[in-house]
Amino acid sequence: MDEELISKKDLLELTGISYGQLYRWKRKNLLPEEWFIRKSAFTGQETFFPKGQMLARIDKIKNMKDDLSLDELAEVFSPVPTDLRIDANELIKRNIVSKITTEYAEPFLGPAAVYSFEQVLYLYLLDCCLQSGEMNLDEGKHLLQTLSENYPRFEGKPSDLIFIRKMGMSLFLLVSSGSELYAENSAKVVFRVHMAKKVEELKMRITAI
Numbered sequence: 001m002d003e004e005l006i007s008k009k010d011l012l013e014l015t016g017i018s019y020g021q022l023y024r025w026k027r028k029n030l031l032p033e034e035w036f037i038r039k040s041a042f043t044g045q046e047t048f049f050p051k052g053q054m055l056a057r058i059d060k061i062k063n064m065k066d067d068l069s070l071d072e073l074a075e076v077f078s079p080v081p082t083d084l085r086i087d088a089n090e091l092i093k094r095n096i097v098s099k100i101t102t103e104y105a106e107p108f109l110g111p112a113a114v115y116s117f118e119q120v121l122y123l124y125l126l127d128c129c130l131q132s133g134e135m136n137l138d139e140g141k142h143l144l145q146t147l148s149e150n151y152p153r154f155e156g157k158p159s160d161l162i163f164i165r166k167m168g169m170s171l172f173l174l175v176s177s178g179s180e181l182y183a184e185n186s187a188k189v190v191f192r193v194h195m196a197k198k199v200e201e202l203k204m205r206i207t208a209i
Contacts, residue, residue, distance in 0.1 A: 003050045003051065004051045004052070005037065005048040005049065005050060006048065006049050006054065007041075007046060007047070007048055008022075008046065008048070011055075011058075014055070015055065015058050017058065024070075025061060028071070028073075028074050029074040029077070030057070030061055030070065030074055030077055035050055035053060035054060036049065037049065037050075057077070060077075060204075061073060064076075068207070072207075076200065076203045076207060077200055077203075078199075079156060079158060079195070079199050079200070080156035080199075081117045081118050081121065081156065081199060082117045082203070083116075084117045084206070085114050085116055085117070086117070086206065088102060088112055088113055088114065089113075091120060091123070094205075096120070096124065096202075096205050097120065097123045097124055101123055101126055101127040101130065102123060104137065104140060105123055105140075105144055108145065109122065109123070109144065117202075118151065118152070120202065120206075121147075121151075121198065121199060121202055122143075122147045122148060124198065124201075124202050124205075125143065125147065125161065125193070125198055126140050126144060128198075129163075134163070134190050135163065135170075139163075139170045142170060142171075142172055143161075143163075143172050146161075146172040146173070146174060147161070147174070150174045151174060154176075157176070158176065158177035158178070158194070158195070158196050159174055159176060159195045159196075160174070160175050160177050160179070160193060160194055160195060161173070161174055161193040161195060162174075162175060162189060162191075162192045162193075163189070163190040163191050163192075164183060164187050164188065164189055165187070165188050165190050166184075166186055166188065167186065174195075177195075177196070
């Protein structure tokens with residue numbers, strides 16, 4: 001089902017932000033261009049937005065703009081991984097990734113005192129999937145291999161991680177975001193994760209004081 005849309009007029013009234021703020025945040029790349037949707041209305045062409053995504057993003061901007069500059073916020077919201085490197089012990093200490101997850105992943109990612117952002121992203125996804133109960137530990141190695149071998153190929157372009165299970169067999173796929181996926185009836189799509197959303201989540205966890 002398509003997400004509910006909200007008009008620009010209703011958005012400004014609901015959030016209390018000004019027209020100028022809205023378009024300044026757009027220019028600063030805090031609000032994606034694709035969220036500004038031009039549609040025909042009885043008054044002519046009007047701008048609409050995906051309601052849930054827009055309200056959630058504006059709420060985050062309001063809560064974070066006193067601690068971070070607009071440029072820093074744009075970096076947090078960007079779907080492109082950063083060149084940041086993170087100390088492994090700090091990840092565990094701050095409960096971004098569990099010690100069990102880092103120890104399990106070591107044979108696949110290699111031992112490291114400091115991880116690249118992409119490696120932390122893989123660990124974070126593994127940790128989230130294990131804690132949700134949607135995936136078992138043995139399947140985790142396939143998730144790590146899929147991400148390590150294929151995620152860099154997208155070069156920051158929007159992608160989705162898909163987990164399919166059939167008769168006890170599991171399969172992970174990385175596809176372009178928005179791609180339609182059809183599978184035989186006996187195959188179950190366990191989850192489909194937007195990688196950009198997880199990149200944003202992780203950046204916010206890392207930058208949190």
